[in-house]
Amino acid sequence: SQQGEEDPQALSIQEGENATMNCSYKTSINNLQWYRQNSGRGLVHLILIRSNEREKHSGRLRVTLDTSKKSSSLLITASRAADTASYFCATDALAAGNKLTFGGGTRVLVKP
Amino acid sequence: DTAVSQTPKYLVTQMGNDKSIKCEQNLGHDTMYWYKQDSKKFLKIMFSYNNKELIINETVPNRFSPKSPDKAHLNLHINSLELGDSAVYFCASSQRDRGIERGYTFGSGTRLTVV
Numbered sequence: 001s002q003q004g005e006e007d008p009q010a011l012s013i014q015e016g017e018n019a020t021m022n023c024s025y026k027t028s029i030n031n032l033q034w035y036r037q038n039s040g041r042g043l044v045h046l047i048l049i050r051s052n053e054r055e056k057h058s059g060r061l062r063v064t065l066d067t068s069k070k071s072s073s074l075l076i077t078a079s080r081a082a083d084t085a086s087y088f089c090a091t092d093a094l095a096a097g098n099k100l101t102f103g104g105g106t107r108v109l110v111k112p
Numbered sequence: 113d114t115a116v117s118q119t120p121k122y123l124v125t126q127m128g129n130d131k132s133i134k135c136e137q138n139l140g141h142d143t144m145y146w147y148k149q150d151s152k153k154f155l156k157i158m159f160s161y162n163n164k165e166l167i168i169n170e171t172v173p174n175r176f177s178p179k180s181p182d183k184a185h186l187n188l189h190i191n192s193l194e195l196g197d198s199a200v201y202f203c204a205s206s207q208r209d210r211g212i213e214r215g216y217t218f219g220s221g222t223r224l225t226v227v
Contacts, residue, residue, distance in 0.1 A: 030213065031213055033213075033215055033216075035216075035218075037153075040221075041220055041221070042116075042202060042218035042219050042220040042221050043155075043202070043204075043216075043218040044218070045215035045216060045217065045218075048213070048214065048215050086153060088155065092213050099145075099157050099160060099168050100145075100157070100206075100213075100216060101157070102147075102154070102155040102156075104152070104153065104154055105153050107153075
């Protein structure tokens with residue numbers, strides 16, 4: 001079974017709106033990472049948040065982590081058509097042998 | 113300039129054939145991985161090598177055999193290809209600094225189609 005599961009599975013918004021997606025996981029983690037995958041391309045690392053951190057920012061991206069609820073969220077502010085992609089959360093957990101385990105992704109469509 | 117490069121980008125082959133996918137990284141990372149992404153976009157780790165040593169070997173058929181000639185290269189050989197092997201295979205690399213993971217760098221993928 002997947003360690004991380006994203007919600008929603010798909011999201012459609014207008015350019016300029018914010019997009020929020022959530023990730024839940026099952027076991028204690030060292031860190032949680034978010035990746036973007038454009039259609040037909042490889043994954044690109046966006047942000048890594050460690051288990052002792054609660055919030056991190058990178059440009060228009062904001063990631064939060066709640067270890068008590070075993071969940072994380074990714075917020076993209078002022079979305080652009082170029083943000084259209086699939087977004088994956090991935091957990092690095094000691095119990096998983098320090099390998100990165102991915103969720104199923106959220107497909108985001110930003111309409112111009 | 114490409115950090116993690118995979119070849120070929122596309123591979124169409126018949127059932128029963130043997131094929132290889134190659135991966136090279138120029139980032140100086142110690143660890144390399146093979147991931148498989150299925151048609152529903154789920155990514156699953158297959159293998160991981162750290163400095164040429166196999167450290168992760170998930171439940172993958174014996175027909176899949178990774179080889180790491182040096183820490184910059186990780187190849188994947190697949191024997192007796194089956195229809196179910198059709199997927200996109202991603203190579204990735206990473207480096208832990210003082211035990212702290214910094215994120216993976218992925219290649220652009222190899223789309224394997226078995227007919």
